[in-house]
Amino acid sequence: MGSTPTRITVAIVYHSGFGHTARQARAVAEGVEAVEGAELLFVTIGEDEIPWDKLEQADAIIFGTPTYMGGPSAQFKAFQDSTSRPVFAAGRTWKNKVAAGFTNSASHAGDKLATFIQLAVFAAEHGMHWINLDLPPGNNSTTGSPDNMNRLGFWMGAAAASNADEGPDVAPPESDLATARYMGKRVAEVTWQLVRGKSAA
Numbered sequence: 001m002g003s004t005p006t007r008i009t010v011a012i013v014y015h016s017g018f019g020h021t022a023r024q025a026r027a028v029a030e031g032v033e034a035v036e037g038a039e040l041l042f043v044t045i046g047e048d049e050i051p052w053d054k055l056e057q058a059d060a061i062i063f064g065t066p067t068y069m070g071g072p073s074a075q076f077k078a079f080q081d082s083t084s085r086p087v088f089a090a091g092r093t094w095k096n097k098v099a100a101g102f103t104n105s106a107s108h109a110g111d112k113l114a115t116f117i118q119l120a121v122f123a124a125e126h127g128m129h130w131i132n133l134d135l136p137p138g139n140n141s142t143t144g145s146p147d148n149m150n151r152l153g154f155w156m157g158a159a160a161a162s163n164a165d166e167g168p169d170v171a172p173p174e175s176d177l178a179t180a181r182y183m184g185k186r187v188a189e190v191t192w193q194l195v196r197g198k199s200a201a
């Protein structure tokens with residue numbers, strides 16, 4: 001038996017070109033911080049130096065990117081590629097961490113699934129445990145509404161759609177931000193289960 005853990009660290013590493021995915025990232029962060037004992041490490045690609053040492057210490061890493069041309073943004077892909085030496089070649093130092101993802105694009109579908117698959121494969125290459133979104137589908141029946149969580153019907157992660165003619169002050173809508181908050185909380189809760197389970201074992 002190890003010592004009883006008193007806190008976990010959940011990192012969010014994301015890119016946003018125009019602020020919409022940044023809004024979604026902040027909602028994911030709120031969900032993480034709603035869980036007692038969960039500390040947040042918030043990394044904005046393009047603004048922050050990538051804190052490789054701190055990421056190595058984190059228990060979970062949530063990846064976020066806009067969907068551009070049916071995949072992660074070039075900036076996010078550059079971050080992914082940059083993990084090759086300090087993480088993969090250094091002994092796969094993210095192995096057995098929890099992983100999850102979120103993406104935002106203009107169209108409701110917008111080929112976001114391709115981005116999620118790319119993020120999940122990336123996590124798998126690092127030997128991470130991918131966490132899905134366990135919400136039921138929203139807005140898929142006569143009694144559904146665009147205000148429902150998971151209105152876009154994705155399960156690989158938290159999805160958001162931001163109207164192309166709206167700024168990040170109003171898009172994505174509250175239902176997608178609630179979905180993002182839910183996912184951040186779920187990831188922190190699952191991470192606690194894993195950390196406590198490892199300690200008990």
Ligand SMILES: Cc1cc2nc3c(=O)[nH]c(=O)nc-3n(C[C@H](O)[C@H](O)[C@H](O)COP(=O)(O)O)c2cc1C
Nearest residue numbers: 016017018019020021066068069070105106107110
């Ligand atoms: C280069 C580029 C490619 C895009 N490709 C897609 C796409 O494949 N599917 C989609 O639905 N929206 C696409 N969009 C729209 C963006 O995903 C959308 O505007 C999103 O809200 C941008 O997020 P950001 O403000 O965090 O950068 C694209 C936008 C740009 C600039």
